[in-house]
Structures are given as structure tokens and as C-alpha cells.
Amino acid sequence: MRYFLILICSISLGNTFAQVSRQDFPDVLKLAYQVQQAKKIETNVFSDMGAWHAYTLPAGRQDNGTFIGPMVMDLEGYWLANSVARLAVKADGKQIDLEKAQSSSHYYPGLLQQELKVAGLQISLKLLFISNREAMIETRITNLSGTKKELEIHWGGNLLKAEVAWQRDGNTLSADLGKGHRFQLRYPKQEPLLFRLEKNRYNAMRGKLLLQAGKSYSSSRIERYDLEEQQASGATKQRPFDAELKTNTARWNGYLNAYFNASGANIKDEVQRRIAVKSILTLMTNWRSKAKDLLHDGVFPSLNYQGFYGFWSWDSWKQAVGISYFNPELAISNILSMFDYQDGHGMVADCVYTDKKENNLRDTKPPLAAWAVWLVHTRAADPDFLKNIYPKLVSYHKWWYKNRDHDQNGLCEYGATDGTRIAAAWESGMDNAVRFDQALLLKNNDKAWSLNQESVDLNAYLYAEKEYLAKIADALGRAAEARAWRAQQGGLKKQINTFFYHAEKGFYYDRLMDKSWIAAEGPEGWIPLWAGLADQQQAAAVRDIMLKKEKFNTYLPLPTLTADHPRFDPMKGYWRGPVWLDQVYFGLNGLQRYGYQKAAAELLRQTLNHAEGLALQGPIHENYHPLSGKGLNAMNFSWSAAHLLMLLKEQAL
Template identity: 55%
Template structure:
């Protein structure tokens, strides 16, 4: 925590506090205690913790926070509420459900304030590490005479519960709650009670209690004790630094856009998991709300890093490192990794955006040591593509797989079920390396950009450039072989017949993002992007032209929904060629028409281009990361 005190960037504490207080409830975290394995609730986590909470939505849950949700290979609600507050006075229960309640979510903290019978009850929940959270309760007597209260916390678990009065702890399935010394603990198989009876609170005075609630995905232990006041100040400083870092660099944002930026930050931080098991560096899950996303993905991580570095540089670096920890001896990076490495997916990798990610981290941090650390790995990864994904060795690569399956090859593109791959077949390159029978324009445009980024990184490391000639040759191939002058668009190329796969998708504007298109080609691509029959939809730039027979946003995944990374690449590409107004128009349509972005709704994986409805996973990390890029570039 000490380093966060140093990273205030010259802000006074008073200025920093003003930042946090401006952004209550950027995301609606109110929920009923969840049933079963549903993990669709918006939740709060922080500091890479493997557990999360929500706010109560019902009066009968006053005095409780919902959860925890605990995470491993999947997410599970350990309890609807593991710690519920109950008060009694003179043997009469205080009905907290009838209290005046002020319940809120501030960045980095859940809070509820209850007022009843001249008592003010303030409960605050913050995280203090990648394993531990603090639940702090302050009960203030606003009456004119002393009050004697019995104060009890109680709860249930979906797993067996044990208590230890010696350590004042309650344990259940890796979750540990430690109460103040002197608390009397009792339990049966799945429920417990933690009582402090006969607490006298003088008039105008307060009683305070701090619980440590920890979840250990690896080895369970009794957590340390904490000074809540000190921890709260550190929490405020850290979150105000996040917010101030980003917003001070984007003073043009409106109030609603600032709230969206903060929502992007809390989305990314909630999806952050600290190193555990076989995840060796901290990484960011794609979404806490989808069981299939409880791991770390490669191109997700590189995209996320570019957004995260704008407010948390060290997490951005570790997010990239987490994937390269498993780079193999040939230079390949796995598609995704898990806390159990036996589950890692080596059937494919993902598009080569890692050098871009490292370069963007360097631009924000000027950390040459990070560049030198990553550069050899990036070079090995770049060379791997040409050794394993260039079937005819003509300098143009294809997406492929290690197991010869077309589905894994389509996954490698990141556009899992894109129409352009429907008729593709597999070609064997060598043992453990197969390619689709089409050279993809986006892949080769990414590789062109990667050559330029590698030369920039080599210069930072004090080494000679080595890729400029290759980049120039590749640029000419992309411009001449992948572009259809009649249609005014870029397409994939069939290797055997040298014919173009004329499906209009976002891969066609990637040459603008990488800067490889000519000015004339960019102008023609813009015409297609601007066509309301194709890409200029209510929420713009869908992943398949709206006039294609297979266009189906509700079922299509990459056959119609709007993915925010592709919008960001499209807008940035247009800006690169001087089309600033057109880029701003598309961004405005996105922000105003994608449901929930400018309110307290979750940031979704993708959006319906015609209705604006959010689709698929909620609280999606790379959507949040690319929104931070879009907002900053406006």
C-alpha cells in the first residue's frame, strides 16, 4: 500500500476525496440473495480478490451485504448473506427492515447507513488485499442517554461451517470471517451466530467493530488484523488516484462520460484476479458474470492492458505477463490460461496484438525495463506466426490450430463463428501446426503493425531496428492482394485460387487502424462503413454487414452484434486518415444508443446494432477497456 501513497500525482488529499465522492452508484449493485449457481448479478470486488459482494435491494436485507460470490474454476455463491446484523435492546429486536436506509456503492466501497430509534448504523465494506475484505460497523447513539445493546452477526453457508472461539473465526469452504476478540461464536452445520452482548453506548458516542472476511483459493489461513481507519484512507487514496489519473488526462469529457469512464474502471477492477494456483501474475477475467470466462485470455489481456494502463499501470503490465508466463519453447502463446494449468487451451492462440499492448504501456509509463523484459518474448511470438501459420511461405499468414480442427482455427481469429470462415478447410503445415486455406487480411495487418511496434520497442531497448523492410514488403502485399477495387473493401484471400472471400466484416477496416491502407482505399472503406444498409446502424459497425443473409445479432455472436473493440479500431482507423468527424459520429452513436452505457447498466460483451440491447456476458472487460480508449481519444 505504501506505493499508493507515493502515486497521488501531486493531488492533495482533499482534491482526491472530491473525485471519489462524485461517482456514487455508477453501476447498479442492488440484488436479492441469489439462488443456485446464477452469477448474473452485478458485484463488487477489488485488489484482485477471488470473492465479491453486492448491495441489498430488499428492506428485509438491511444490515446485510449480499454474498460472498467465490471464484475458482467457476463462480459460486457461498451464501445469500454470510454476515447479517441483528440488534436487540431490552430483549426487544430492533427492526432494521423499517430503518431509514441510505445504501450506496462508491468506487472501492459498499456502504449502507441505517437510521432507527435514535441509532445510526453505518456499515462499510472494502478490500485490503487480494484475499481479504473488511466489514466495518459503526453504531452511534444519537439519544440523550446511554443505550445497552446486544449486537449479533449471523449467517448461513451452502457449505459446512466451523467456528473457533480461540481465533474468533468462522470458516466455510476456504472463506474465513474473523470477529473481534471476545465475540461469542456458536454454529451448527451450515449456520453460525457471533454475539457481543451488553454493549453500552453513551449518549453521542459510537461503538465500532471490524470483521475481516477473506477467501483463499489456495491455502486457507487466519487473516491478519487491520486498522480500519488507516485501511479506509488507503482505499480512498488508491481509488481517487485511479480516477484522477484518467480524468485529468481527458478534461474534455462530459459528466456522463466521466461516470462511464469510472464504470469502466470498476468493471475492470472487479474482473481482476490476483495470482493464484497456476496463474503466476495478476490477470483480468473477461467477465465475472459468465462461468466460461473464469480464466485469462491472450488478446483480451493485451486489449485490457491498453485500457488499464490509463489508471493502473502495474496491473496492465502483469496482465500481459500472465499470458507470456506460459509461452512455449516455439514461441506460441496459449489462447487462455486457468488457475489449473491442465485446463489451459493450447489448440490455438489469438491475433498478435501483444506488441501493441506493450508499446501502449510504455507510452504511459516510460518503463524501459518492462520493454526489455518483454521484447525477446514478443519477437519469439512474432516469428512463431511465420514458422507455423504461413502455409506456402509467401509471407502472408493464416489463422490455424495445433489440432487440425477448423473450429479452433476460427477461435484463433477471435471471431469464432465469422461468416468468412464458413467454407474454409484445413491445411497441414507441420506436426502440430495447421492453417485455414485462406490468408486473413486482419491477421496480416496486425502482423504489419507488430513489425512497426517491435522496431519501436527495439529502439527503446537500445537495439537496431530489424523489421522495417519486412513491414514495407508486407504492406504492399496487403494493399495489392487483399483489396477489391470494385467493391472498395478489404477481404480475406483463398490461397489455392487467389480469389477474395467477399464477406463484409470488420476485418475490412483493420488496415485503416494499422495504417497500411492507401488514402484512396481508406476513402472507399469509409463509404461502406457509412452505408446504413451495411455498417452505419443505430449502434454502428456491426461484425457483419446488416444486408448479409447470415446477419443475426441475437444468435450470431460474430454474425451481427457490435463488439466494442472493432468499433474502437474502426474509429481510430478513420481518425488516422483524417476522418475525425466521421469517427466522432460513430462514437457518439455508440455511447448514446448502446443500452446502459450512460446510465447505471452493466457494460456488455456486445450490442444489438439495430435495437441497442446489450448482449451476451455482462461487465465485459475488453468492452470497458476499449471504452476508455474511445473516451480518451474523443
């Protein structure tokens, strides 16, 4: 299967280290929850294989005998139930109180597990995903006593939406959730179950079972969620749970070994290894398979935030690079999901959704697509991918110069398609950054406006994209095109260093078109180091500012605005002070590029040690407070996870 090929390739091309197992990484992320409100989704959950539903572990003994959920997703997320199938057991006519059981619950990569010991029984529950629509849950009861037991087994649950009623067809229960959404509980056809249904509640009772001493009983069910009309062939043929578990184990061990054996640093520190696994879990839980108007699989920024239920271009480029270490096929799909909606002029949408009417074409995002394509290609080695995507990358690159260079001087600006200031700020990816506070909109053509501000990061990204386009052209045997791309870099490099580098201050700044400097220092100032267009003297000056305690070298380093700026406000300012791990990556990568490995390593140590919960069981956040390390905004954030994978592999600690 594909994951075996990935693993073999990663070992042969990279380092060869001892193999790891998912059993080595229990509970890198703490899962524990009890649903009180259907739309309160801010908790750690588990999903896999691009499924559109997720689960978590119980928060207390009151939910022994079940997993929590599912949480279902489309344009918004909500909990379908606290539990759709809670186990109840009678032994020899007496009800067993599962709340009094000796219990343990664990989250392993790709697997939820609960173990109960009570009244001479061992009860094991396991949950994994077997397709992009289906989870499989096994209940196994073992008689640990020395005598036979007569058991009566029940499963039951209720949906949180009282108006939704269960319907039954044999041993399958289904709930029509409206708008094509449907949830199914499929108990084994051969299981002798007696059902009692009452609107949104049900109980399924298995007839009396005689369980001999030392013997086990097991039963597996499927929980399926469809967000569009279910096709007749949509159901996966059910295999025994042990066979699915074997496949699941091999796939997840493949992911882990692919990453740890990939080219780059040999990650030996146990805390850093657990951070890496947590990052993989975050990305895989945010994976959504193609559905409705999403034509390829992709990755949500975060399934814990209602506003992030789609695929974003900037996020997708970054996520794809991180994912390519362990799942190149998904990385490619994530990139293609955005190019599915590239318009006839070459523009790539800011974000796309299951309902394409919701797609945001008011703006795009900073150009990192060729960077992502090339790095994914180096791990996927798919020539068809390069061949098919290259013309689209060229069209996207040229679009910037046709639609975002107001004065036609070869330096681009962020802008919008609808003439709104807010969309132009969004296009920067740094929505409310202080550096844009003075900017105004200028009309370029009927469908293009630019800010009256030329941005150093945008033009540094475009400079880097030319190099990656050249690499792709070389790989495709288009040597003349590769030379042409590299020829463009020379003039642009000179322009950027002349126009944006402030020699007296030793940093790169945006400038308004009237040539006045923007008096704010942020990550845009170190992007030229990442792009490799600064000279050694300029790089040293930028490094010095990055290492100043009063500016960027805060408790959690490299905030998006210097700590000494009067408008520095991490708690209220989305891009006005918080630390974003993508910008940390660009900064540390840039330092390394110019030989400042020691400084980069120290800043990374501070990041890993001081970001709240990162070294423990906490979620990976969208951003962090630079003075306290507190996690801010969305939890389980994909591009943060992707950049942690890059940082750990690329940085020498």
C-alpha cells in the same frame, strides 16, 4: 506508494485538470441482489485488489444490516451465502426491526456503504478490500437519541452448502470448502462474543453494551477467501478500519485522477465521465491476483460468466492498454500472465487457468502483444519490462510465419495446433464469423494447421506489430533491429493492399488460397486503417462503406457483419452481427488516423448513447445488438471497458 507515483507521473506528462474524488461518482453501476441459487452469478458485484471473492448490495429491506455475498471464484463461481454476517440489534431489551429502517445503500469506487436510521440509532456498514484475499467490514452504531441505550448486538449467517460446517478458533470462524478452498470470518480478538454454531449456521452475540447519547460503537471484521492451502503468514495484520479507509480512498482517488489527467482528451461531459469510472470499476472487479498455476495477476473477461474464469491472450493485450491509464503495474502483470506459458516455439496460449491442465494451447489469438507492450510502456516507463519482454515478442512474431503461412508467400492464416476446424476459428478471435464459413484446414507440420484462407486483419495486425517491435527495439538501443523490422513493413504493405483490397468494391476482404474473394464485409475491412497501411483513396472508400446506413452505420454502429448480409443474425450469431466495442475502437481509431475526425466522433456519440445501459447504471456488455442497442452475452466485460477508456481519451467529441 505506487498509485501516488502513477498519479504524479500522469499529471506531469499529460493534462492537468481539477482533482476528482470517488465521492463524485456514486452508483455508476447499480448493485442490488438477493441470492436464490448458488450458481446464478449474473449480477453486478464488487471486488478489488485481485481478490477471488466479491460482494453486492441488498435488493430490498429484507437484507438491511448486511452486504450480499460473498461470491467466490476459481474454475467456477458460486455464492457462498446470501449473507454470512447479518446484523441484529436489541435496544433496551426490544428487538429492532431493521426492515423498517430508513435506509440507503451506495456503491462508490472501491467502497460499499449502507446507512440505516431506526429507533434513535444510526447504523453504518462499510465494506472495502485490504488485500488480495481479504475484505474488511465495519459496523458503526451511533446513538442519535437524547438518552443512553443498552444494546445487544448479534451477527449471524448461514452457508448455502448445507454440508459445509463452521469451525471456531477464538473469535475466528472458518469453513473448509474442499480442494484447498477456505473461507474465514475474523471478528476482533478483543470483542466479547458468545458463539453458537450449528453446522452451516452460526450466531455471534456481543454482551450488553451501554451506549451513551451521541456516542458510537464500532466493530470491524475480516472476511477472507483462500483458493489454495492457506499459509501461516497469509493473514494481513489488522489495522483500524479508519486507517484502511484512508488508504483505500487515496488509492481509488489515485486511479480516477490518473485516468482523467492522463494525456488525451479532457473528458468534461458528466455522462462520459461516469462511463469512464464504470469502465475502471469493471476492470478492477475482474482483476484476479496470482494463484495456483496463474503466476501473475491478470483480468478475467467477466466474472459473471462461468466460461470466462481464466486469462485470455487477446483479451489481456486489450485490457492492459486500458488499465495502463490508471494502474500500469497491473497492466504489465496482465501481459506477463500470458507469456508465463509461452511454449518453446514462441506460441502464446489462447487462455490459461488456475489449473494449468485446463490451459488452451490448441490455438492462440490475433497478434496484438507488441502493440499492448508499447502503449503500456509509454505509461509505465519500466525499462526492465521492455528488456525482458522483447525477446518473447520476437519469438511470438516469428512463430506466426513459421507455423501459419501454409504456402510461404508472406501472408499468414489463422489455424490450430490440433488439426480441428473449431480451434482455427477460435484463433481468429471471431469464433463463428461468416467469413470463415467456407474455410478448410491444411496441414503445415505435425503441430500446425492453417485455414485455406488468408485473412486481412491477421496480416494487418502483423504489419502493425512490426512497427511496435521497431519502437521497442529503438527504446532498447537496438537501432539495427528497428530498421530491419521497418524494412519488412514495406513489402508486407504492398502485399496486403494488392491481395486484400477490392478496388471495385472499395473494401478489404479475406481471400481463399485459390484467390477467390470472401463475400462478407466485417471489421476486418477497417483494420488496415487502424494499422495505417491504406492509402488515402483506399481509406476514403472504406469510410464510405462504414457510413452506409444499410451496412455498418446502424442504430448502434459498426456491427461485425453488415446488416444487409443474408446471414446477419445478432441474436444468435456471436460474431455474425453484434457490435463488439474492440472492433468499434479499431474502426474509429482508423478513421481518425486518416483525418475523418467528424465521422469518428459521430459514430462514437451513437455508440455511447445507444448501447443499452451504458449512459445509465447498466453493466458494460460483451457485445450489443446493432439494431436495438440491447446488451448481449456476458455482462461486465473487461475488453469492452478497456476500449471505452481508450475511446473516451482518444476521440475528440
